[in-house]
Amino acid sequence: MPDRVDGDTEVPPAMQAAIDEFAAHLTSERDRSEHTVRAYVGDVTSLVDHLLRLGRTDLGGLDVAALRGWLARQRTQGRARATLARRASAARMFTAWAHRQGLVATNPGVLLGSPRARRELPAVLAVDAAAAVLDAVAAAAADRGDPVALRDRALLELLYATGIRVSELVGLDLGDLDYHRRVVRVLGKGRKERSVPFGAPADAAIHDWLAHGRPHLAVPAGGDAVFVGVRGGRLGVRAAREIVHTRIRAVPGTPDLGPHGWRHAAATHLLDGGADLRSVQELLGHESLATTQVYTHVSVDRLRRTYEQAHPRA
Numbered sequence: 001m002p003d004r005v006d007g008d009t010e011v012p013p014a015m016q017a018a019i020d021e022f023a024a025h026l027t028s029e030r031d032r033s034e035h036t037v038r039a040y041v042g043d044v045t046s047l048v049d050h051l052l053r054l055g056r057t058d059l060g061g062l063d064v065a066a067l068r069g070w071l072a073r074q075r076t077q078g079r080a081r082a083t084l085a086r087r088a089s090a091a092r093m094f095t096a097w098a099h100r101q102g103l104v105a106t107n108p109g110v111l112l113g114s115p116r117a118r119r120e121l122p123a124v125l126a127v128d129a130a131a132a133v134l135d136a137v138a139a140a141a142a143d144r145g146d147p148v149a150l151r152d153r154a155l156l157e158l159l160y161a162t163g164i165r166v167s168e169l170v171g172l173d174l175g176d177l178d179y180h181r182r183v184v185r186v187l188g189k190g191r192k193e194r195s196v197p198f199g200a201p202a203d204a205a206i207h208d209w210l211a212h213g214r215p216h217l218a219v220p221a222g223g224d225a226v227f228v229g230v231r232g233g234r235l236g237v238r239a240a241r242e243i244v245h246t247r248i249r250a251v252p253g254t255p256d257l258g259p260h261g262w263r264h265a266a267a268t269h270l271l272d273g274g275a276d277l278r279s280v281q282e283l284l285g286h287e288s289l290a291t292t293q294v295y296t297h298v299s300v301d302r303l304r305r306t307y308e309q310a311h312p313r314a
Contacts, residue, residue, distance in 0.1 A: 012057050015048050022097055033167075033189075043090035046070070059098055064108040067091055071112075088112055125257060125265040127272075130160060133251050134201070141208065148230065150213030152243050154205040155227060155235075158184070159244070159259060161202035163266035163284050166240050166259035173224040177206065188285040196283055 011019075023041045026032040032040070050070040051061055070091070071084055079087075095109030137156050141149040159169060168186045176185040182203055183195045210226075218225075219232030227235040244259045255261070263284070270280050 011045075011048060011052070014058060015051075018059060018098065018101075018103055019044055019048065021101070022094055025097055026093075039086065040090040040093065043087045044094045046074075046087070047091055047094070059103045060105070062095065062098070062104050062108060064111040067095075067108055067112045124268065125255065125261065127269055129251070129254050130265050130269065133248050133254060134160065136251050137247055138205070141205075141213075144208060144212040147209075147213035147216040150205075150209045151217070151227060151235075152247055154202075154209035154213075155240065155243060156247055156262070157202040157205040158198060159262050160266050161198035162186075162196040163263050163270070163280075164188075164196060165263065165285070166244070167237050168285075169259075170225075170227060170235050170237055170240050172226040174210075174226055175224060177226065179203065179207075186285065189287075192285070194282065194285055 019041060022044060023037055026037045026040060027034075047062075047067070047070050050073065051057075051059075051066055054061070054066060054069075056062070056066070071088060074084060074087065092109035092112055095104060095107050095112075098104045099107035134153075134157060137149070137153040140146065141153040144150060155169065158164075159166070162184060164184070164186050165188070168188055171187060172184065178185070178195075181197075182199065183197050186194050186196055188194060206226075214226075214228060217230060217232050218228050221233045222228040223234065225234035227240070229235045229239055241258050244262055245256060248254050248257050248262070257265070267280055267284055270283070271277070
């Protein structure tokens with residue numbers, strides 16, 4: 001029986017086969033993450049549902065008018081701009097792939113615009129607030145008797161020192177740490193490798209974790225993972241995210257931030273400290289400098305407030 005996409009709408013086998021092949025393409029050839037593949041497949045499935053509502057039962061009926069109507073319908077349903085932007089991106093990728101596969105005569109996606117997603121930044125964490133969080137986790141791990149506290153300290157110190165993504169952090173193996181140069185080798189988006197330096201506080205926290213904490217938790221199933229969970233296996237993204245939330249939330253007066261907010265703090269503090277934009281782009285693993293420039297907005301706002309408070313003719 002054909003699959004269903006919305007209510008009683010049935011997907012013809014050929015269209016469902018195209019969706020499945022596109023998902024395989026994203027995974028094997030584009031090396032997209034499981035989360036991205038799931039999101040893009042959901043977007044394309046929604047597009048197919050729209051085509052079926054228009055009475056078009058094969059991909060040959062996919063044109064730019066259908067694409068624009070699909071996005072317009074979602075806009076009237078109150079979809080966020082970021083969601084619409086992602087769905088437009090997924091549609092363009094799908095139509096380009098479908099055209100290469102001979103499933104559509106032309107690629108209508110090249111004519112499709114998309115709303116510019118508003119880049120909403122996490123709450124700004126001041127340098128002294130970040131220091132308070134790190135001091136708190138250091139105090140909890142001071143006697144070295146709690147392996148979880150030692151792990152959490154090393155995790156937050158390394159995330160703040162490097163600005164790496166939480167998915168990159170949990171993927172680290174012991175061989176990725178270069179203690180002599182204080183550099184960590186990171187496998188980022190698109191399986192692109194980069195090296196990121198870290199400072200003395202992170203170095204000390206990692207050494208304490210590996211010497212006095214990890215041996216008490218690690219089991220063979222964890223392999224060479226730098227960070228492991230309470231059962232000894234490799235720490236997952238969800239667990240790492242909860243650790244960051246919990247540790248930051250425990251410090252009075254700090255906003256409730258997760259790994260992205262912590263990464264945002266690292267990037268902002270680097271720029272405030274005088275780091276150039278290109279260097280921060282490389283450290284964070286951003287493909288586009290425009291992505292990194294988002295972090296300068298906070299620094300400029302802070303500079304403007306200082307100027308207005310200090311300049312006699314502001």
